[in-house]
Amino acid sequence: FDIKFCEYINEVTALFLFAHGYDSSQSHAAINSIIDVDEGNLLKFTKGHRDKTFVEFYKDNIDCDDFDIEDGEDSHELHPNIKRALEAVFVDSWQRYLKQFHENELCLSLKRKAKEQLLNKATEETAMAVDAELPADRSQLQDLIQQQAEKIAKKLIRETLAKERQPKPKKSNRGQKKTGASQRNAT
Numbered sequence: 001f002d003i004k005f006c007e008y009i010n011e012v013t014a015l016f017l018f019a020h021g022y023d024s025s026q027s028h029a030a031i032n033s034i035i036d037v038d039e040g041n042l043l044k045f046t047k048g049h050r051d052k053t054f055v056e057f058y059k060d061n062i063d064c065d066d067f068d069i070e071d072g073e074d075s076h077e078l079h080p081n082i083k084r085a086l087e088a089v090f091v092d093s094w095q096r097y098l099k100q101f102h103e104n105e106l107c108l109s110l111k112r113k114a115k116e117q118l119l120n121k122a123t124e125e126t127a128m129a130v131d132a133e134l135p136a137d138r139s140q141l142q143d144l145i146q147q148q149a150e151k152i153a154k155k156l157i158r159e160t161l162a163k164e165r166q167p168k169p170k171k172s173n174r175g176q177k178k179t180g181a182s183q184r185n186a187t
Contacts, residue, residue, distance in 0.1 A: 005090075006062050012089055016082050031058065034079045 013031055014024040 003062070006058050009058075009086060009090070010062060012086055013082055016085050017078070020078055022078070028062070030079060030082055034083050 009031065010027050014027040017027055017030060018024040
């Protein structure tokens with residue numbers, strides 16, 4: 001048990017009483033009444049505590065002068081509802097969290113296992129497919145390489161011959177000074 005836990009229980013009980021129109025200062029008395037009915041235990045998870053009962057811990061650690069029920073208090077009809085509200089806040093939500101946590105852990109471990117199995121299976125299948133392939137025949141590879149080399153060589157020879165066969169352009173004297181008889185006669 002924790003002192004903060006006891007304070008939270010007191011606060012939730014006081015809020016519950018206030019919301020239903022009762023004196024919220026009677027929260028300690030309501031908690032005491034609920035504990036008396038439930039044989040010294042307030043919530044499901046306080047049962048079986050070894051050192052001392054929850055009520056002893058609560059009384060020892062919470063400053064509560066009005067822990068006894070006053071005569072004429074009629075909030076006792078709400079005590080089952082208060083107890084249920086406390087269990088909803090402090091017990092049920094924690095149990096839901098733990099359940100979801102365990103389900104998430106289980107799903108995560110299953111996902112990891114499935115991924116591992118699928119990865120191993122894919123790797124094994126790939127290795128078997130590669131092993132099943134026949135090795136390449138050296139003479140067949142050499143023939144293929146030689147055929148490709150001959151095709152490339154023939155193409156290069158054709159391109160070279162085509163360039164050599166192209167007529168070379170004639171040199172023209174356009175735009176240059178004429179050095180001939182007509183030039184000499186003009187002077």
